[in-house]
Amino acid sequence: MLRRFQGAPLLLFAGLAILAQVALSTLKADFYLTQLTMAAWYTLVALGLCLLMGYAGQVSMGHAGFFAIGGYTAAVISTAGAPAWLSIPAGVVVTAGVALLVGIPVLRLRGHYLAMATLAFGFIVSRIILGTPLFGQADGISDIPAYHLVAGLAITGRRALRVQNYYIAWAVVALGLVLALNLVRSRTGRALRAIHGDEEAAAASGISVARHKLAVFVLSAVYAGLAGACLAHFNGGIGPGEAGIMKSVRYVALVAAGGMANLWGTLTVSAALTFLSLRGAFGLLDDAVFGGLLVAIMLFAPQGVFGLLRRQEKVP
Amino acid sequence: MSEPVLRIRDLHHWFGGLHVISGAAFSCAPAAVTAIIGPNGAGKTTLFNLVAGTFSPVRGSIVFDGKAIQGLPSHRVAALGISRTFQTTRLFPGMSVLENVMVGRHRRARGGFLPDLGGRLFNGREESRMRRACMDILESLGIAGLAEQEARSLPFGRQRLVELARALASEPKLLLLDEPACGLNPSETEEMARRITAVRERGITILIVEHDMSLVMGISDRVVVLSFGSVIAEGTPREVQANDQVVSLYLGAGAGDEGDDREAARA
């Protein structure tokens, strides 16, 4: 059960973020900020997935597909000469639309079948990207321009705007976290947890199970799509690897290690591990680390790393 | 009687080739306790599930409060004012007693996905209203002190009360209780009987499936006897007890279990 007053952790989080930035900039090491910014966008995906898997109990082995849909939509639009501001909103809308279309039939499935169906979805997205010239096939799309926000702020990888982008990314993550925390503590959050616990009893309590599952599925997809679109602009490019199974498995590993139904846990684990991975700390064993983490967590600590420390148990 | 709250007519249902409900028909009077009894395999829980919307009957009609509800999914049935408990208490894991009851009140609260994203600023008033209403229900059942405990960690008898609270939280017009005394010791059963009667006093119609004859005969206004999927007797507890067919059903060869036989004979 979450503590009532979430203000303290949020302040701590903000404080740490600011501290990190100031320290790195002072030490003239702000190239680390680039990886931290990328880690933020990936963390946004994990947060959305945490809502879906941890709270609503619906497995998604293809979430990287939504990330890619958001990213590629933004990429195509911004490199095709459309109005510049359109790319990210379009990325989000298209992702939401696909999630809606896919979710309606697929969420009727359960367990293994849902896992396989979502796996297949991610696979299909990845193959379509690889096979379509519009998406740059194996080379992806590059030369994506900066995305201008208000007052001189822009999402871009330019060195001069590093600090700005660091804060933009983590601010969006903070917002995503707050919305998710709100949702979880609300009537809808209880409904989701009820669905996760016992679908039939939830329905008997008047909860429209299908509608709730779809809503959280679309929301989690939107988180991923937004992250994809923003990262595409930040990196100035996007490649087919973003849709692959390895990425999808990573997101699942991060949510599982964070404790499944633990938003703060997911945030922490994701920020840390993604940053390390981007720094190359795992070297060639990068994918193996995430696969191994997943297996280890599921075998020995299904409540996640933080679950080991907590008294209360959340049913996986 | 005045317009029945629930009217079942010519209900038929098959599972595979098995004709589990064959032409069942009865009604539930408002603010009364109607009990369905019958030997194992008579179709009592299936009947329940048909009314609650878990299954859709192959044929027949179920009219609740003037509306035909057969074929509606269970969340729609619940929204119309029917609540139920389960034979094996199915409380939500990982949630407290109060949270469980608040889920029961899901339909009664206003709000939606978007306001919930906004948090206390948008749903704060509704949340505290919900909380208060649910605490009131817990208090009326004498378990307000357990509100913050994890529901599934409670002893079985308490869990049953929590499930009852959850079912009451939606302020139903019709309450379906599936073997509420199952697994309770005699003093817990007595307490359950009192609680059920208290609910009836509040004007809620109750339909109960039960094996425990002392409970049934003690609190029911009407008893419906089900055998092989159809109603073979209906009436006040006394009338039903005196019914020869019913007696032979319970005392006859292999139809019921010994406990029921002894209870029926004693009651």
Next chain:
Amino acid sequence: MSAAQLFQYLISGVATGSVYAIVGIGFTIIYNSTGIINFAQGEFLMLGGMIALSLQAFLPLPLAITGAVAVTGLVGVLVQLVFLSWLRKPGVLRMIIITIGLSILMREAALHVWDEKVHALPYWSGDETSSLAVLGARISPQVAWVLAVSALMVVALTLFFRFTLTGKAMRACASNPAAARLCGIRASWLVSLSFFLAAAMGALAGCVVSPLTQTQYDMGTSLAVKGFTCAVLGGLGNVGAAVAAGILVGVLESASISVLPLAYKDVVALTIMLAILLLRPQGLFAGIGRRRGPLGLAAEKGPEQAGT
């Protein structure tokens, strides 16, 4: 398209389809003895091919293949013993994630033991230029090998389940574990056996198809998904149905090349799977000849109720 070309597509479709069917059968065997969907199924084919490649550097091909099959079978048993056997009543979600994680680990291990390059076993007979003339089409002898080996495996498996004591014991265990135990059948040993069978069959399939479709460390995932398609189409209980499903998927996939860009070929099988899961979750062949299948069991929970 001429009749010969059509026939060519058909044959190659049946060949790839039979490989998918073998993967599907592997899923079915393990599912029926443990209730687990083993996402790492595709990796067994990859391992078979890779190990055979290493062995054939100093062993004649038939021995290398035999060795690869044996080793992979043992790997299957090892995976089951080390990771899965000691879990008590794991939830479905947990099992799914574990086997997916295992498939990743196996994949990455293969990457580090071998490399990321595309490899291929030598042709079992002839080479890449030889061809057989069948009904006006030219097909590679390896295709004939694939068909022959797959058919042999299916027949052997069917005979095993139908006529040997162990096979019958496995069927008993799958359909009623409690009763089987009462009869003195030790389920745990049979579970290991089912992993061995699934892995060994996968390895052999991987070896026979390697000259045609090559072997690469990451080929497992798409095979697993397509094999699962076959298993589901066959209702997860019927070997014969999985074979029929495999052929269907393979042929449709093969035919799609004439209509869709080559890159979308993989999408065909997946779309079929999604369609089946959503439209006819009990499988295409549910109710048809179910009782004749070697395991002859109905999948106890369909896609829309499983996983509770």
